Amino acid sequence: MTTNSLPPDPNNLWRPNRGLNKRVEQAVIWLFGLFALISVATTFGIVLSLLFETVEFFKDVPLWNFLTDRQWTPLFSNPQFGILVLLSATFLTSLIALLVAVPLGLLSAIYLSEYASPKLRKWLKPALEILAGVPTVVYGYFALLLVTPFLQVFLPQLGGFNALSAGIVMGIAITPLIASLSEDAIYAVPGALRDGSYALGLTKRETIFGVVLPAALSGIVASVILAVSRAVGETMIVALAAGQNPRLGLNPFVPVMTMTAYIVQVSLGDTPAGSIAFKSIFAVGMTLFLLTLVFNIISFWFVRKFRETYE
């Protein structure tokens, strides 16, 4: 240490430019905050753009007719828009999909979390996730060109387009969703509950059905409801394999037209903006949006209300 150091000259000191840092920080916060707002704006954009054309649509077609007519004939000179027709097809394909996906997905989840060794689980889980990553247009190809001809061997009355094979393939497509979400719920059930059940003399399956599944019920039900919402909004499989025939009823062997398939059909044609057909896809889209929104809300509500917490 030298003793003859000069007293520091206040004008000559190096100082970090704190002012600039602060301004950069503020700019970053505003910019990134704006980015975060984009996701909120998306929600508003969806609601507004659907609402705008839907209101226009209901100026031409009374809401009552939309809800009660039993025909869907947008191209006739006297068009009828009975949403029940499209809803029945959506309901039918989704129901078939769930009949496939719920047992398959739930059993897979139980096997992965309760029976499979950790090593096997490490391999099986990603393999099932591949199923979830296959684009839906590929499933559409599969449903139309492989599953339908295969089913026709056993069911000669089956049409070339039908709700059955579209529903089955859609079920396969949403199986990984149910399997993965239910598995998370089942896996989260603490081991002590199982041990307690074994100590009372229950077998493994009795433990699963009597203790583990009830404990994981909220997660399982939520996964099924999310799967319903996915099935209702699924587009390419039904557009390719279920057909383009608006038909009221629940016959799985004939061509039907779901809400999503209708939107695809109109979009493929050259429909001028402002025409009644153009407005109708927004009305159908609004119905679809509200339907999936209700399912998602039920799912969230169910998880919150019935979740069992363990310490």
Place this chain on the structure above:
Amino acid sequence: MTPLSSQATPLDAGWDIEQKQVLKALDRRQGIDKGFSWLALLAVIFSLFVLVVLLVDILIDGVPVLSWNFLTSFPSRRPEAAGIVSALVGTIWVMVLVALFTFPIGVGAGIFLEEFVPDSLIAKAVEINISNLAGVPSIIYGLLGLQVFVRILFPITQGRSVLSGALTLALLVLPIVIIATRESLRSIPGSLRQAGFALGATRWQVIRSHVFPLALPGILTGVILALSRAIGETAPLITIGALTYIPFLPELSLRGLQSPFTVLPIQIFNWVSRPQADFHALAAGAIIVLMVILLLMNATAIYLRNRFQK
């Protein structure tokens, strides 16, 4: 956790209850157990079997049409001359644009929510909003894109263009990137941030030079998964009116952004929905190309995850 044994032990001799009956019931219960475990295994095997059948079927149908010509020809009315070059180039255009939009916006939004306003009302509101958006069917995003990008922003996008398609898909996959960013940031220990603050760095400086680089592999994995979702999507692009027959390529300039386009899934949809079997084979060929691209992207994501996971 040892299951009860159905073998009688010397201790059992003193029991008053009908031992045989109990053991018989136990046998039956364990029989049901065994059956159930097989049933559960069968469910997993069935799902995987379907996956294998699907892949094999597509390979059998599609491999014969794969050739250099198939990759470099435009679509055609004659199946033997048709190819996927416009769809392939369109997919690459859309993929690059979606990455350019979602990476800064998704990562920025994720950083904002996780680092600047964690546990605040804004963060919670956006979180609920994002989980709601994840449940919206993709075709609804198509209707949004049709209204906002194709019609309202027509002067910028020129209608049914690459730009409109990419913007629509970017909105669709944005939640995936935001969620991946937040999770990746959350896994970075807080002590690292504290050390930075102690040295006098601002929050942004700490994030930019310390937190973000460590979180980057996780973020990139999320971005790649989002992109692989985007390039498989068909419905929103059909809704905004992507064409199926494009006999030209968008020029490599800003003007190219406003050019009409097609992508692989739409080309596949078009070929599958034709009645002739020759076109179905072309669809299978295009599916193989699409799946190879997806496989490469997912392999990159897994590689990144394993490489940088600590």
